[in-house]
Amino acid sequence: DTAVSQTPKYLVTQMGNDKSIKCEQNLGHDTMYWYKQDSKKFLKIMFSYNNKELIINETVPNRFSPKSPDKAHLNLHINSLELGDSAVYFCASSQGVGLSTDTQYFGPGTRLTVL
Amino acid sequence: ILNVEQSPQSLHVQEGDSTNFTCSFPSSNFYALHWYRWETAKSPEALFVMTLNGDEKKKGRISATLNTKEGYSYLYIKGSQPEDSATYLCAFNRRRDSNTGKLIFGQGTTLQVKP
Numbered sequence: 001d002t003a004v005s006q007t008p009k010y011l012v013t014q015m016g017n018d019k020s021i022k023c024e025q026n027l028g029h030d031t032m033y034w035y036k037q038d039s040k041k042f043l044k045i046m047f048s049y050n051n052k053e054l055i056i057n058e059t060v061p062n063r064f065s066p067k068s069p070d071k072a073h074l075n076l077h078i079n080s081l082e083l084g085d086s087a088v089y090f091c092a093s094s095q096g097v098g099l100s101t102d103t104q105y106f107g108p109g110t111r112l113t114v115l
Numbered sequence: 116i117l118n119v120e121q122s123p124q125s126l127h128v129q130e131g132d133s134t135n136f137t138c139s140f141p142s143s144n145f146y147a148l149h150w151y152r153w154e155t156a157k158s159p160e161a162l163f164v165m166t167l168n169g170d171e172k173k174k175g176r177i178s179a180t181l182n183t184k185e186g187y188s189y190l191y192i193k194g195s196q197p198e199d200s201a202t203y204l205c206a207f208n209r210r211r212d213s214n215t216g217k218l219i220f221g222q223g224t225t226l227q228v229k230p
Contacts, residue, residue, distance in 0.1 A: 097213075104161070
């Protein structure tokens, strides 16, 4: 069983389109995250939800909107896609927040290519 | 600007060699330091979470040490095997971010072990 899954794995789309990436975790965790792997290969946090409440909202364009219908799902919707949005996006989850030993479990990543 | 730096960026060793690499992070406001192992085409996988100055953790042939006063952690691999080939990421959790789980990742050290 995959603990943290993302769909789709690959997404190729045209500039200006709107697209969503879905993430699901079956670990019973309370907290979920979205990361972007930038051009220099750094993993950078974008958003985090704890029990469906937004707790991290880094400086990302407001074309990016996370949605958490329940604590097992955190989807990422991107409006008006731009060339610079091309990247690999990773979802992760952790038991909670606040415990220094909380480990984050990562999904397989979604490679987004904007043409 | 908060920097987490890893060195070297890449490393090539022969099977059987022992190796180590470094993660540097700001020494003030420390909460936790995470190490992840990231194999090509897979998800980052947690190795260690370290919280106390002087901590040493071990998992098989891999071990890590932590110095929070000077802001560095070492990862050691004893008797490297080809299956150790991966990118090793460290991630820093600041005390001010302890209630959100926000991790700041280094760029990683990519290890290639030749048979």
